[in-house]
Each structure stands twice: as C-alpha cells, then as structure tokens.
Amino acid sequence: MASPSLTSSPSARTAAHVTADDIAALAAGAAIFGTGGGGAVYTSQQITERAIREHGPVRLLSLDDLGPDDAVIMMSGIGAPTVGIEMLASTDQVETLLREAERVAGRRITAIMPAEIGGSNGVSPAGWAARLGVALLDADGMGRAFPEATMISTNVAGVPCAFAVLSDVVGNVVTLRTVDLGWLERHARAVTVAAGGICLGAHYLLTAETARGAVIPGTVSAAIRVGRALLEASDPVPAIAAELDADVLISGKVVDVSRRTEGGFVRGSITIAGIGDDRGRLQRVELRNENLVVLEDGEVLATVPDLITVVDLETGHAISTEMLRYGQRVSVLAWACDPLWRTERGLELAGPRAFGYDLPYVPFERKDAR
Amino acid sequence: MASPSLTSSPSARTAAHVTADDIAALAAGAAIFGTGGGGAVYTSQQITERAIREHGPVRLLSLDDLGPDDAVIMMSGIGAPTVGIEMLASTDQVETLLREAERVAGRRITAIMPAEIGGSNGVSPAGWAARLGVALLDADGMGRAFPEATMISTNVAGVPCAFAVLSDVVGNVVTLRTVDLGWLERHARAVTVAAGGICLGAHYLLTAETARGAVIPGTVSAAIRVGRALLEASDPVPAIAAELDADVLISGKVVDVSRRTEGGFVRGSITIAGIGDDRGRLQRVELRNENLVVLEDGEVLATVPDLITVVDLETGHAISTEMLRYGQRVSVLAWACDPLWRTERGLELAGPRAFGYDLPYVPFERKDAR
Numbered sequence: 001m002a003s004p005s006l007t008s009s010p011s012a013r014t015a016a017h018v019t020a021d022d023i024a025a026l027a028a029g030a031a032i033f034g035t036g037g038g039g040a041v042y043t044s045q046q047i048t049e050r051a052i053r054e055h056g057p058v059r060l061l062s063l064d065d066l067g068p069d070d071a072v073i074m075m076s077g078i079g080a081p082t083v084g085i086e087m088l089a090s091t092d093q094v095e096t097l098l099r100e101a102e103r104v105a106g107r108r109i110t111a112i113m114p115a116e117i118g119g120s121n122g123v124s125p126a127g128w129a130a131r132l133g134v135a136l137l138d139a140d141g142m143g144r145a146f147p148e149a150t151m152i153s154t155n156v157a158g159v160p161c162a163f164a165v166l167s168d169v170v171g172n173v174v175t176l177r178t179v180d181l182g183w184l185e186r187h188a189r190a191v192t193v194a195a196g197g198i199c200l201g202a203h204y205l206l207t208a209e210t211a212r213g214a215v216i217p218g219t220v221s222a223a224i225r226v227g228r229a230l231l232e233a234s235d236p237v238p239a240i241a242a243e244l245d246a247d248v249l250i251s252g253k254v255v256d257v258s259r260r261t262e263g264g265f266v267r268g269s270i271t272i273a274g275i276g277d278d279r280g281r282l283q284r285v286e287l288r289n290e291n292l293v294v295l296e297d298g299e300v301l302a303t304v305p306d307l308i309t310v311v312d313l314e315t316g317h318a319i320s321t322e323m324l325r326y327g328q329r330v331s332v333l334a335w336a337c338d339p340l341w342r343t344e345r346g347l348e349l350a351g352p353r354a355f356g357y358d359l360p361y362v363p364f365e366r367k368d369a370r
Numbered sequence: 371m372a373s374p375s376l377t378s379s380p381s382a383r384t385a386a387h388v389t390a391d392d393i394a395a396l397a398a399g400a401a402i403f404g405t406g407g408g409g410a411v412y413t414s415q416q417i418t419e420r421a422i423r424e425h426g427p428v429r430l431l432s433l434d435d436l437g438p439d440d441a442v443i444m445m446s447g448i449g450a451p452t453v454g455i456e457m458l459a460s461t462d463q464v465e466t467l468l469r470e471a472e473r474v475a476g477r478r479i480t481a482i483m484p485a486e487i488g489g490s491n492g493v494s495p496a497g498w499a500a501r502l503g504v505a506l507l508d509a510d511g512m513g514r515a516f517p518e519a520t521m522i523s524t525n526v527a528g529v530p531c532a533f534a535v536l537s538d539v540v541g542n543v544v545t546l547r548t549v550d551l552g553w554l555e556r557h558a559r560a561v562t563v564a565a566g567g568i569c570l571g572a573h574y575l576l577t578a579e580t581a582r583g584a585v586i587p588g589t590v591s592a593a594i595r596v597g598r599a600l601l602e603a604s605d606p607v608p609a610i611a612a613e614l615d616a617d618v619l620i621s622g623k624v625v626d627v628s629r630r631t632e633g634g635f636v637r638g639s640i641t642i643a644g645i646g647d648d649r650g651r652l653q654r655v656e657l658r659n660e661n662l663v664v665l666e667d668g669e670v671l672a673t674v675p676d677l678i679t680v681v682d683l684e685t686g687h688a689i690s691t692e693m694l695r696y697g698q699r700v701s702v703l704a705w706a707c708d709p710l711w712r713t714e715r716g717l718e719l720a721g722p723r724a725f726g727y728d729l730p731y732v733p734f735e736r737k738d739a740r
Binding site: 100170171174175176178179186189 | 542
C-alpha cells in the first residue's frame, strides 16, 4: 500500500511531504541502506516522529524543485552512534547549527539533506527540517552509509567543501575551513571527542546547479518505500528485494562471528551456513562498520561500494554489524550502488581497495543476468 | 641607554616603532615577564627579527592612540612551546588567521596585541604585525604568562569573547564560538593536538572603548625596557630589579629540584640556598609551568598573581621552570602584578587558590616598605 502522504508520481513530487506516519518506514529503510553501519535508528525514529508531530510535516523537494534562491546544506550526526543513544541533542542544537551555517554562508538556507541515508543519519534530518521550518531534499551524499568523510558524492563530483559547522550539546559552535576532507575528518573528530563524543554537523552548501550530479537523488523517498515494503509485507525479505532490485545471496544461520573493535571501527567477518534451498552453502561477509565483501568458495559475490545488507530472515529488519550474533537466521541482500560510485574517482574513494582489500571491483548485477 | 627607536615620552608615543634592533631586548624582557613559563624566546626572536627586517618596523600604538575605526585582536601561539621550536609556522599562517578573523568580525582589523607578554607569545606578535602590515598595541592580556585561557584581563573585565580563530600549519582554519572560556580552552586544545601540537590563535576583538580597562597597558614597551636594561647593564640583576620595581628575594644556589610533568604541566618546586649576603637562608619556589609561590621558614614571601622570576645571577636572563637545574646560581625576583589581578574577580581567576594553594593572597610589596 502506498503512503497517503508520500506521493510517488513524479508530477506530484512538489506536493510531497514527509509526515510523522512515514518515519517508522523511513527508519526501517534507512537501516537497510545502512549496509550494517550508520548507527541504530530507534532513538532517531522517536525523536523525529515527535519533532514532526510538534512542528508539522516536512516538504520533500526533488532536485527539480530547487529554484535559484534555494540553498541546501547536508546535515548529520558525527561521532559514536552508541553515545548518541544516551546523550541526546540539546533542544536548540540544530537551530544553533543552522544559524551559524547561514552566517558563514552569508545567505538563508532553505533546505537540508542527509549526508548519508544509511542508519540514524538518514532518519534525523526529517525531524531537524521540521524543527527548522525548512524543506528536506530527497537526496543524500552516499546512497548508503560510509565510515569516512571523504566517501561522499560531492567529493566524487569534485564540488569543494567551503566550510563545515559543528554544534555540540553544550552550545559551542565550531566552523572548519580545511584544505581537504581528510583534514575535515581529523579536526571534526577532535572537536567531537572534546565535546563528549557526539556533535551535529553541517557541510557542503549546495545550490540547484551545484547539487545536480553531485548528490544521490531520491534516496529519502526510496528509504521510505523500502521501509514500508518491509513493514507491510507478509513475507518481508522478497518484498524488500523486489523494491531494491536486490539479490538474496543466501538465507541461512550465522555459524561464526569474528569481530573486534579496533581504531574506532568494528572489524571482522561472519560466516553464514545456508538453510532450506541454500543448505550446504557457506558465505563469508567481511565487515568494517559496514558490510564490505561477500565471498563463497573463494568467489567474490559482491563488494563495496555495491550495497550488502544482512537482514533478519523473518522480519526483514536490517541487522547492524555490531548486533550480529551466532545462531541468528538471516538473509544477505546485495544490490547495485549509484553509478557515481562506479566512476574512477568513486572507486578510488570507496572501492574495495579504499578499504584495504586487494580486489578488483566487479559491478554487482542480478545473479540471473550474469 | 634608551632605545633610539622606542621613544618613552608619552607625547611622542604615537611615533613609536618597534624595529628589528628592539627584538633581542623584547625577547629578554618577555622571558622575565614569563615568570618561568610562556615558552623559550629564542626561536621567536629569530623569526621576529627576520620578519621586521623584511617588512619594516612596526607601529606601536598606545591605548590613547586608538581611534573609532580601529579594531584590535589578541594573537598568540597555542600548544606545546617545545613543539613550536621545531615545527615553525607556515609562511602564510598568520595571514590566513587574520583574514578569517576579519571575515568573522565583518570588519578590518587594524592592530594586533599579544594575549600574553610573557615568553615567546610576547615576542612573536611584533613579527606578525610586520608581516600583516598592521600596528601593534602596546598592551597584553596578562601582564605576564599564565597557563589557562580563562586567566586573561578581558575575562576579569567581563568583556565577552565573541569568537576565536585558530590556524594550523597545514592551512586549516577553525572558528570557535564557545559558551565560555573553559570550553574555548577545551576545543582549542583538541584542534591544536589534531593539528600536530601547535596552532596560531586570535581572539577578543576589541575597540578603543572595550580595550580600555580590559587590557594591561604598556607591557610591550615595558618588556623592551627591561630587556634592554638586562642586555646593557654591567650588573644586570639590580638593573632589572630597578626597572621592574622588584625585590631580589634571595641570591643563591639551586640545591634541590623536585619536578615532574603531569597533565600537560611542569609541576614541582626548587630550593635555593643563599650565598654571599644571603648565606644561611633557604627559599622554596613552587611552580606549575610558571613560578607560583615563594616560601622561607614557613612564611609566604610572594604568590601568584604577583610576578616571581628566577634569573641567572650573572647574566640576569630568566630561567624557565623546565630549565632549572641543580647547582645553578640564581636570583629570585618578585614584583607587584597589575591592579586588575588584585580585584576580587582577578584573584578568583588567578589567585593562589585558582592554582590549588590554600593560601590567602597577600599583595607583594617592596620588602623595605613592610
């Protein structure tokens, strides 16, 4: 059943709104796009629903809806998602952030967008837009979750990041003009740790012109659609797969979890033994915060930047890498990333080698088409 | 002998300039005002002399010289002075800093001033002013050196710090708007560590009106005068003491050094056994980066915020707390701090209790007047 609030016909897109009733679906979908990372969505879902109930539905703009006076900025939570579960944002933290971004930019900001659609950062911007009284752009900077600031569509497209602003729960605001995104990552991380482990951030001020080709379009509404399919289907896994045009690589039981926390990342792998039609097969999923590579009998079935998500076999809900446990019944879904990540620059930033795997990138396509 | 360049008559003050020939004296004097801290002056002296030879003498303004169009900002190096000896500032780091401060302030900055006159931070601003083509205000924010951002005259006077800007050697620029100076210290420290251990910083944008009563006047020219007395006198210690209106508390030999590096500070004490006329006397100097308290036979002779400097008995050069060694022949000088530090707020921020000593503050006055 289609959402009554989120219209999917392109011609009606300008009238689309995100309502509080869309947020459970957005959260479930964002977890799927999180490919195992991006942080737990439950707290963000609660806060976002509440913000929209209080401030009203949020206008969802497509790239085509942007006019010459529009200015869009990417927003996200930065730091340890586990801290974010307990240390909530202060009530005016996002207002402080937007005010400072407008001061630095010297112009009014009319819309915000998620820096990443995967995980809690895909959910929260809807609530922030409600609080701020601005629109939400139906797009993000990753089309998934990635662990590093350099892995963003605007960087692939060569759009410079003129500044970034951070606000912390205390009321401090920090503006960064860095020589590159590596230094942005380094300084933003230092401030975030000093602030207690989590900050809100805004960066990449975009116009209708600079956004085109530099963001991944349609990902907010895609997350809501996928989440709704998950929540409403009687058999969720095939429903999600159909919505994503994804393959189910295996359905089985987690028989081994090898995982350590190292350098601020979750690293390791899990092994899944097939059940039902997949009995006798074994797959290994390599992970570093996100799921990165799927292997079976020495063959690489899928690699980053294509999307790999481990979901609960019954409910279809995504299982994040830190929640994987021995004995879980799961399905592994894989689907194609946005074409932007398949360019030379995209693969340099976020291909298997960027994650330390000495593997060539082979585009993931539907098995039956191979 | 008076400096040919630095005129001391008030009526001619507007014509005063700091030339390259003043910098050796400025460095020696700033080390004296460093009260054991503030960082070694030698590298700053070299860089500053070179900058002034290249760009020309720097106009030295008194507070009375400031007009309605003037805007002054405090500048200083932040981080570990020991790093600063090896990791020099990049050639355009101070220009980047000023440009960003002007952008944030929305106005042209016509003069800079040292945040602290003590140590290398009292020397470098003369060279920065030369590079930037702006004037140097004959004033600072401490009248000495202090270890923490909260211990600054503008804070005593209740002037708010609207923003601070940091620039690092890489070319990154960070602007901080913090709820208080404690958070400024915390975030600036985090960025400085991430930047490799040292940054240049600018904060406290002041006008003729807000500067009055909120800065310590005349300290740049005072440092030059004291340094010149030190460099030119045949018997430097009495010459410095006369210039500073200071007491020589003891002259003797360092017979014990108890010092550890803890929490980023040098802490400990030294014991000095008198020689010559002071034979048979023992004094202890307590220190934390700076010299804080002098005791003799259980009596407190001087405490912070009054100034205590240990100098070489022969040369008169200040010995910083990390350079104190067993066997050194030294004199201990003490003199009165600026009246601003003797106010209730001044003592709350920088009195003995602010440094963890459960001692009342007793103003240091000349021994013969007690």
